Amino acid sequence: xxxxxxxxxxxxxxxxxxxxxxxxxxxxxxxxxxxxxxxxxxxxxxxxxxxxxxxxxxxxxxxxxxxxxxxxxxxxxxxxxxxxxxxxxxxxxxxxxxxxxxxxxxxxxxxxxxxxxxxxxxxxxxxxxxxxxxxxxxxxxxxxxxxxxxxxxxxxxxxxxxxxxxxxxxxxxxxxxxxxxxxxxxxxxxxxxxxxxxxxxxxxxxxxxxxxxxxxxxxxxxxxxxxxxxxxxxxxxxxxxxxxxxxxxxxxx
Amino acid sequence: xxxxxxxxxxxxxxxxxxxxxxxxxxxxxxxxxxxxxxxxxxxxxxxxxxxxxxxxxxxxxxxxxxxxxxxxxxxxxxxxxxxxxxxxxxxxxxxxxxxxxxxxxxxxxxxxxxxxxxxxxxxxxxxxxxxxxxxxxxxxxxxxxxxxxxxxxxxxxxxxxxxxxxxxxxxxxxxxxxxxxxxxxxxxxxxxxxxxxxxxxxxxxxxxxxxxxxxxxxxxxxxxxxxxxxxxxxxxxxxxxxxxxxxxxxxxxxxxxxxxxxxxxxxxxxxxxxxxxxxxxxxxxxxxxxxxxxxxxxxxxxxxxxxxxxxxxxxxxxxxxxxxxxxxxxxxxxxxxxxxxxxxxxxxxxxxxxxxxxxxxxxxxxxxxxxxxxxxxxxxxxxxxxxxxxxxxxxxxxxxxxxxxxxxxxxxxxxxxxxxxxxxxxxxxxxxxxxx
Numbered sequence: 001x002x003x004x005x006x007x008x009x010x011x012x013x014x015x016x017x018x019x020x021x022x023x024x025x026x027x028x029x030x031x032x033x034x035x036x037x038x039x040x041x042x043x044x045x046x047x048x049x050x051x052x053x054x055x056x057x058x059x060x061x062x063x064x065x066x067x068x069x070x071x072x073x074x075x076x077x078x079x080x081x082x083x084x085x086x087x088x089x090x091x092x093x094x095x096x097x098x099x100x101x102x103x104x105x106x107x108x109x110x111x112x113x114x115x116x117x118x119x120x121x122x123x124x125x126x127x128x129x130x131x132x133x134x135x136x137x138x139x140x141x142x143x144x145x146x147x148x149x150x151x152x153x154x155x156x157x158x159x160x161x162x163x164x165x166x167x168x169x170x171x172x173x174x175x176x177x178x179x180x181x182x183x184x185x186x187x188x189x190x191x192x193x194x195x196x197x198x199x200x201x202x203x204x205x206x207x208x209x210x211x212x213x214x215x216x217x218x219x220x221x222x223x224x225x226x227x228x229x230x231x232x233x234x235x236x237x238x239x240x241x242x243x244x245x246x247x248x249x250x251x252x253x
Numbered sequence: 254x255x256x257x258x259x260x261x262x263x264x265x266x267x268x269x270x271x272x273x274x275x276x277x278x279x280x281x282x283x284x285x286x287x288x289x290x291x292x293x294x295x296x297x298x299x300x301x302x303x304x305x306x307x308x309x310x311x312x313x314x315x316x317x318x319x320x321x322x323x324x325x326x327x328x329x330x331x332x333x334x335x336x337x338x339x340x341x342x343x344x345x346x347x348x349x350x351x352x353x354x355x356x357x358x359x360x361x362x363x364x365x366x367x368x369x370x371x372x373x374x375x376x377x378x379x380x381x382x383x384x385x386x387x388x389x390x391x392x393x394x395x396x397x398x399x400x401x402x403x404x405x406x407x408x409x410x411x412x413x414x415x416x417x418x419x420x421x422x423x424x425x426x427x428x429x430x431x432x433x434x435x436x437x438x439x440x441x442x443x444x445x446x447x448x449x450x451x452x453x454x455x456x457x458x459x460x461x462x463x464x465x466x467x468x469x470x471x472x473x474x475x476x477x478x479x480x481x482x483x484x485x486x487x488x489x490x491x492x493x494x495x496x497x498x499x500x501x502x503x504x505x506x507x508x509x510x511x512x513x514x515x516x517x518x519x520x521x522x523x524x525x526x527x528x529x530x531x532x533x534x535x536x537x538x539x540x541x542x543x544x545x546x547x548x549x550x551x552x553x554x555x556x557x558x559x560x561x562x563x564x565x566x567x568x569x570x571x572x573x574x575x576x577x578x579x580x581x582x583x584x585x586x587x588x589x590x591x592x593x594x595x596x597x598x599x600x601x602x603x604x605x606x607x608x609x610x611x612x613x614x615x616x617x618x619x620x621x622x623x624x625x626x627x628x629x630x631x632x633x634x635x636x637x638x639x640x641x642x643x644x645x646x647x648x649x650x651x652x653x654x655x656x657x658x659x660x661x662x663x664x665x666x667x668x669x670x671x672x673x674x675x676x677x678x679x680x681x682x683x684x685x686x687x688x689x
Binding site: 050090158 | 657
């Protein structure tokens, strides 16, 4: 589904990604871990098409298309979804209206009919249950005055509505209490299927207790320095990142 | 002297009436001409008209246009402007004159009195004389003075004490510029009775290809505990100009709300001046200007807190595109006696092009020492993070920008009392921003 080869990217003059290689197949869950500043969020942003980052080398193939050639909205329509680390507050736009517009633009791109009001409402009700989000929240301005947990649940709600092929969760667990974390994780798990894939970007192992990854990769200084299974995440939780840093620094030295 | 030619023509006009005018308004007109001759039009660097040079902008149009020209527009030719399917009073003004035959009043005529000055003066000459120009001062503003000279017949709208008028009073100001450029001078006096409530909605339309200029004066007098909502929807032709003053006088416990929406025109200057001359009053000023092309919109507002314990709130928002220009000048005076005043003001702007301009200036003069006042203005571009967020969900960039702008206008639009008017403006704004 996704093939990243030697991906390099920078913001302004600073090199952040220095040759990422990663392959994600349908049905898989990948966790990308790493210390602060290792490039995790940059990777998520580059995949979603944020224009602040300049890709300086490498390729990204998504469903046999050159992802790097596509705009952010084209990527979303093709099936990429980024759950933001810091969801943006947009006063004056309700989540409901936002989702209706987004869904219909995606459907139009796919050559499907627009959803009428009744069908949209039905779909929304169904997905609301999944993340235990309240109707009143969705009628309010997008993320405005939402708590941290509400913002993250709203991200997963949007994901449920748009049914992406590849979901990239950027630090979705940060700032969540254990109940909110469980709700968010349940939502993600319910959406998992053999046709889609998930990349979880996280600093901590905590979320991986709830969403079990098939693969764990450690990002350090813009490269994946170690890959393994969920046991690697446990080891990182127990031992911290220092031993990985030392190992990696030794290899480059 | 600034505006020499304009004033000379006004003087000529005044002389040509040769006393064949309403006696009740005569002293104010004579005073207006005298003031104009003494003071002239505002100088180019004058504080009040710093960014809008009215003598330069309007010299040609005042010199060459028909002024107060009668028009023979038929009902059929203006019907398209009427808002359909709502319960409302429809008042039609053509070239500044109220046209009773073209208007439809559904409210009880015993509590909503609508009469031309001429008609009203027959029984109430002293009253008209006492109120005409009492608050809208020819001495303070040249455009108000000019209106005072030229408005040969105004309209009085009086709401009886305790009358709650649910049906809005919609005023359609039609200017006929089909044969020549045209200047008109609507003049309306509103008397809102004690504990009464009424809403006035003004639309402006020009019929014809030539340039038009509406220079109007509205004097709104609120008795105790009354409630008045005053809307202006400026969405006329590109070659239309609009200037003038809305002057409000509030007494104890009265509430006044102004809503000014500007979407189209050449040069627009709105003077909104409110005297909060009572305790327990509330004054709201809401404004939204969406400009493109070379439109120039200047909103000049003053709220004068004369007595203690009142509240005023002002929120103006603007989106400027192309080479258009917005000007906002918001004055708040709190006089020494006006303790415990709460006065708030905010002006937010978005510039969509490098050539668009906004001049924004809050102006607070506070003489009392126990007050709460705040003001703030912002000028910015659209939030790119927000746009990326919308795009990352599959929404096109153009649509995302439109949604963000639309959202920016929302907290002004939501202040409107009438759903149909919200819908009308939302549709106009959506059309402008290409939301759909």
